[in-house]
Amino acid sequence: MKIIFAGTPDFAASALEALIAAGHDIALVLTQPDRPSGRGMKLTASSVKEVALNHQIPVYQPEKLRSAEQQEPLLGIDADVMVVAAYGIILPQAVLDLPRFGCLNIHASLLPRWRGAAPIQRAILAGDTETGITIMQMDAGLDTGDMLSIHRTSILPGDNAQTLHDKLATQGAAAIVAALADLPALQATRQIQPTVGVNYAEKLKKEEAQIDWTQSATQLDRMIRAFNPFPSAQTSWQGQPLKIWQASPCAGQGQAGEILSLQKEAIVVACGEGALQISELQKSGGKRLGAQAFLSGNELNTGEFFGKGIHP
Incomplete structure (x- = not known):
């Protein structure tokens, strides 16, 4: 034709x-x-x-x-x-x-x-x-x-x-x-x-990509996957932007955005319901890294928070 x-x-x-x-x-x-x-x-x-x-x-x-x-x-x-x-x-x-x-x-x-x-x-x-x-x-x-x-x-x-x-x-x-x-x-x-x-x-908007940790782990898992590669789901850590590239829901309970545990292959963060185990993330100006490589170069502690949740 x-x-x-x-x-x-x-x-x-x-x-x-x-x-x-x-x-x-x-x-x-x-x-x-x-x-x-x-x-x-x-x-x-x-x-x-x-x-x-x-x-x-x-x-x-x-x-x-x-x-x-x-x-x-x-x-x-x-x-x-x-x-x-x-x-x-x-x-x-x-x-x-x-x-x-x-x-x-x-x-x-x-x-x-x-x-x-x-x-x-x-x-x-x-x-x-x-x-x-x-x-x-x-x-x-x-x-x-x-x-x-x-x-x-x-x-x-x-x-x-x-x-x-x-x-x-x-x-x-x-x-x-x-x-x-x-x-x-x-x-x-x-x-x-x-x-x-x-x-x-609707066309994607960058402001949609800001993670609200009060949402459920299921909702945030969908969001992270939907916005990979663009506009990429984002939160903050110690006042600096942080992109979350890969995560999956898991069991866990804490305040929204709280780092619950630091595992070899994942950083576990509390959500409004359940928790997310984050396996790939990226600091502003840095490279995409697996959780293990990220933890090797950055000092995270349990009890710290991602994002702008309600902190103690």
Whole structure:
């Protein structure tokens, strides 16, 4: 098929690679403009742009697609379909109507469970045990289009946002290749999304990542996993920021944020209910360290506190 592909991050790049490998004609790639990144804030190409350039595919990077002038590069392509994955720019109806088979979205949720920008993180945060990929026929709404195919996967107790992202990126790439191979049939049998069970997966905010030790260990475990790698769960110790990268719930009782015990492989901290055994953490300006390495270079004591809990 002749395809216009629209996407930006790694999740989308996996799908683009799969479509190229499947032999489809990628006539144009849309991706967001290069953005400042890293300590030097150097303009950096998106993962999708890098894949496109590696395969000599034309790239178009508009800020928006609202005006006729912005849409003009799409008009002469005569594409069969547009495939969209984590593009980050709203497609107006004029663009949705351009390809012969319309626009298909690779969405990282079992719709309508999580519509919006951060379905992977919100699923972990909510304690979902299952998620997946929905191939959706796009309409003008926010992830409201009809569903062409649904692909389920489990959220394991140790999954964080990165590991789940990687599983879903692989699953999404395979799902879109399969969908295009049977597209007319899938469009003929597509399902309208249910009107119940709809949730909006809001974009992550850095302030959400501040650990409240009065929450239960179960809640904090989900939070730490959902915000790994971004924006990363954070607390403080001796007045300095401290990132918590890996932890798991355990038995324990004390005041919220109190260090209960220092074990070889974990630092046990009391929560509002239960406790967390922290196995990987990072001081401001330091490296990510396992608990044992962290304790070797830092003097922690039981009875000290993490965060801003109610201290004696």
